[in-house]
Amino acid sequence: MKFTEDHEWLKTEGDVVIVGITEHASEQLGDVVFVELPDVGDTVEKGDEICVIESVKAASDILAPLGGEIVEINEDLADNPGLVNEDPLGKAWFFKMKLTDASALDGFMDEAAYKDFIG
Amino acid sequence: MSELKRTPLYDLHVELGAKMVPFAGYEMPVQYPLGVMKEHLHTRAKAGLFDVSHMGQVIVPGEGAAEAFEALVPVSLMGLKEGRQRYAMFTDENGGILDDLMVANRGDHLFVVVNAACKEDDIAHMRAHLESVEELTDRALLALQGPAAEGVLEALVPGTAKMRFMDVGVYHWNGAELWISRSGYTGEDGYEISVPADRAVEFARKLLADGAVEPIGLGARDSLRLEAGLCLYGHDIDTTTTPVEGNIAWAIQKVRRKGGEREGGFPGADRILSELENGPSRLRLGLRPEGRAPMREGVEIFAEAEGGDPIGRVTSGGFGPSIEAPMAMAYLPAETLEGTTVYGEVRGKRLPAKVVSMPFRPATYKR
The missing domain is CATH 2.40.30.110 (Aminomethyltransferase beta-barrel domains)
Known part of the structure; x- marks a missing residue:
């Protein structure tokens, strides 16, 4: 698993990358009440705001960690946004994407580096 | 920015694991480890304890206080019986709202509670129009809200279960004088309790010792009041909105309206009375x-x-x-x-x- 400075986790599954948010991010957000996901087939650039997470406190975005195409979204989150707090690293994955450049993944933090990053 | 103030319960909040944030010039708990959602639901299911000591507590003494105070608010205070409390708002010359507040008739004085963010202006405003205005700085204010509030408080302070909504009274707990009203800001049954600052932590711990009571932060306070349809000053009402536009005209009794015995006589009466007649x-x-x-x-x-x-x-x-x-x-x-x-x-x-x-x-x- 790799981690971004925006507190996303990335997991490779064949030629597809699964994206979610970290436990740290879910704790900071507080109770999540609404998640808006991109559409399957969307082509995104690195840094695009592609998901919205609303908690009881505020709204925040998930940025596309890399460029590519959205191939699957987690429909369960629409009905049960609380999953983001219950199981951020598992059931609450947000979307799967096919990367334009698979080698771009190498630049992200591993778990130890991410732990250092959040202190 | 000037230094943030702390309420008498600050150390207790920290001890309870609260996340503290700046609010209206104070460091206040926005949430405890339970989190906003569970704090909200707990208050509706059992009882929540809120520290609202940042709010202003003011005494306006004198037999003529109610009459004089009516010059500042569109509410009937001369018609407010001893031992009762009423919701009111300070209006300005344009009919806008300077603040919303609670006023209680305590016999020989009025007890007034105003919003933290407005309290300095409110006190200056009251001083400019009233003979005597005493700001209390030696009392904390707690709110105990939710269906279990009645049982929890009655066990500590006998007699409080008999109070009805908007009743106020003086009670005693272990030598401390408590000023209690049956009111709140959550839509739940509950109480607001003014307690001497030096006894506030002890009293709060006693309430929290009851298994039904959890400490509740500002986050849940906001979602609770929103579900209850209650206004937050500075957001839902302010100087650009009148009480009629703000849909709180129910607080303006007939006696202060057109044709009433004490019609008008408060700042912005022209506009407010006209809106009451013709609609906003x-x-x-x-x-x-x-x-x-x-x-x-x-x-x-x-x-x-x-x-x-x-x-x-x-x-x-x-x-x-x-x-x-x-x-x-x-x-x-x-x-x-x-x-x-x-x-x-x-x-x-x-x-x-x-x-x-x-x-x-x-x-x-x-x-």
Whole structure:
């Protein structure tokens, strides 16, 4: 698993990358009440705001960690946004994407580096 | 920015694991480890304890206090019986709202509670118009809210269960004088308790020792009051809104209205009385967005799904944990009917919302 400075986790599954948010991010957000996901087939650039997470406190975005195409979204989150707090690293994955450049993944933090990053 | 103040309960909040944030010049708990959602639901299921010591507590002494105070508010205070409390608002010359407040008749004086953010201005305003105004700085203020509040407080302070909604009284607990009102800001039955600052922690610990009571932060306080349809000063009402536009004209008794015995005689009476007669041009109304996306403060409201100018703006909005749905308050043209579908523009998309009456969740006051 790799981690971004925006507190996303990335997991490779064949030629597809699964994206979610970290436990740290879910704790900071507080109770999540609404998640808006991109559409399957969307082509995104690195840094695009592609998901919205609303908690009881505020709204925040998930940025596309890399460029590519959205191939699957987690429909369960629409009905049960609380999953983001219950199981951020598992059931609450947000979307799967096919990367334009698979080698771009190498630049992200591993778990130890991410732990250092959040202190 | 000047240094943040702390309430007498600051150390207790930290000990309880609260996340402290700046609010109205104070360091206040926004949430405890339970989190906003569970704190909200706990208050509705059992009882929540809130520190509201940042609010201003003021005494206006004298037999003539009620009459003099009526010059500042559109509310009947001469008609307020001893041992009773009423909701009121300070108005300005344009009919705008300077602050909303609670006023209690305590026999030889009025006891007034005002918002933290406005208290300095409020006190200056009262001093300019009233003979004597005493700000109390040696008392904390706690709120105990929820269905279990009555049982919890009665066990510590016998006699309080007999109080009805908006009753006030002086009680004693281990030598400390408590000024208690049966009121709150959650839509739940409950109490607001003024306690000497040097006994506040001890008293709060005693309440928290009851298994039914959890400490509740400002986050849940906001979602609770929003579900109850109650205004937050500075957001839902301010100097640009009148009490009539703000949909709190129910607080203005007949005796202060046109044709009443003590008609007018408060700042902005011309405009407010005229709006009461002829209706305001806009009104604070409730919105229930379809779907789950909250419409928060600042979201513009449109009559149509496409095109046109905004017809209003959300002043408070969020997700209601008890109603399990988003909710918002917005100023809309006064003729907007309940059940109308309007559209809130969220992140560039117009999302439908239904105009509804408030509260979003019925209150459970013990009347």
